[in-house]
Amino acid sequence: MSRPAAPMSNTEAPLREGSQVPALLSLDGVSRHFGGLKVLQDVNLEVPQGGVFGLIGPNGAGKTTVFNLTTGLLPTTGGTIRFEGRDIAGQKPHQITRNGIARTFQNIRIFKEMSLVENVMVGMHAKLRYGGLGLLASTGLFRSEEKRARDRARELLSWVKLDHKGDDVADNLSYGDQRKLELARALATDPKLLLLDEPVAGMNSTEKTDLMVEIRNISARGYTIFMIEHDMRFVMGLCEHIAVLNFGRIIARGGPDEIRNDPQVIEAYLGREEDEASNEEVAR
Numbered sequence: 588m589s590r591p592a593a594p595m596s597n598t599e600a601p602l603r604e605g606s607q608v609p610a611l612l613s614l615d616g617v618s619r620h621f622g623g624l625k626v627l628q629d630v631n632l633e634v635p636q637g638g639v640f641g642l643i644g645p646n647g648a649g650k651t652t653v654f655n656l657t658t659g660l661l662p663t664t665g666g667t668i669r670f671e672g673r674d675i676a677g678q679k680p681h682q683i684t685r686n687g688i689a690r691t692f693q694n695i696r697i698f699k700e701m702s703l704v705e706n707v708m709v710g711m712h713a714k715l716r717y718g719g720l721g722l723l724a725s726t727g728l729f730r731s732e733e734k735r736a737r738d739r740a741r742e743l744l745s746w747v748k749l750d751h752k753g754d755d756v757a758d759n760l761s762y763g764d765q766r767k768l769e770l771a772r773a774l775a776t777d778p779k780l781l782l783l784d785e786p787v788a789g790m791n792s793t794e795k796t797d798l799m800v801e802i803r804n805i806s807a808r809g810y811t812i813f814m815i816e817h818d819m820r821f822v823m824g825l826c827e828h829i830a831v832l833n834f835g836r837i838i839a840r841g842g843p844d845e846i847r848n849d850p851q852v853i854e855a856y857l858g859r860e861e862d863e864a865s866n867e868e869v870a871r
């Protein structure tokens with residue numbers, strides 16, 4: 588399962604301003620239309636290697652669509668998305684996963700009747716090959732591979748403090764723990780870039796604080812994290828870089844302080860953060 592080596596001097600890879608390091612992920616003039624609806628327009632984004640990058644914006648701004656384009660679930664209408672300097676156009680979701688991008692979903696997608704360990708193992712097989720388990724079971728390698736996979740699954744579960752529940756059925760988990768299980772499963776594909784779509788949605792404040800520490804630790808292990816989140820305390824506490832999307836366009840980029848004080852961001856989003864109804868109004 589060898590990954591193509593990262594291009595060290597790829598002239599196509601855009602350099603970040605003031606930096607000699609190519610962005611891990613870059614969106615260049617990306618648009619996506621659904622019929623007459625221009626959900627994303629001329630989006631330019633550069634997610635640097637390492638750290639936690641945040642994407643915020645009102646409901647319906649187009650944030651999840653950015654993830655759907657980046658993971659190959661949807662094609663772009665225009666523009667270019669590069670991962671490690673390579674254009675991902677035309678790649679199927681499983682190829683993109685194999686090349687090093689994993690994600691969690693805004694609406695949790697886990698196998699409720701399976702154990703936590705098994706759920707994470709499914710993530711590993713998504714990386715190994717299509718149809719994973721069945722194919723693996725038919726080879727003599729099954730036992731040792733399975734033991735290795737189980738051990739790794741437990742290790743990943745420990746990163747989100749769920750290892751003690753490894754043999755429980757996923758359906759018994761609280762909503763917050765189901766989100767953490769999704770995160771562990773995404774890590775099972777051994778990604779370079781981890782996309783998290785609203786990781787703390789539905790969590791109580793203790794769960795949020797715990798997850799903040801866990802994500803910080805995951806980031807410290809060398810995974811680059813690109814996160815969509817509405818919870819401003821969480822975003823401001825975790826992200827070194829933040830981009831703000833409004834009506835399908837990036838209206839601001841910067842560190843937490845720049846974003847917090849940007850008049851356009853306050854007008855479009857932060858000023859109305861307390862009031863979901865107003866946010867929806869803005870998004871219409």
Ligand SMILES: Nc1ncnc2c1ncn2[C@@H]1O[C@H](COP(=O)(O)OP(=O)(O)OP(=O)(O)O)[C@@H](O)[C@H]1O
Pocket residue numbers: 621626644645646647648649650651652653693
């Ligand atoms: N497959 C699709 N077909 C048609 N319209 C779509 C599709 N996916 C998204 N949209 C529309 O694109 C717009 C942006 O949706 P998206 O899910 O990207 O927003 P979002 O910023 O993630 O919002 P939220 O914060 O509510 O999750 C919405 O108006 C949505 O209805």
Ligand SMILES: [Mg+2]
Pocket residue numbers: 650651652693
């Ligand atoms: Mg969304």
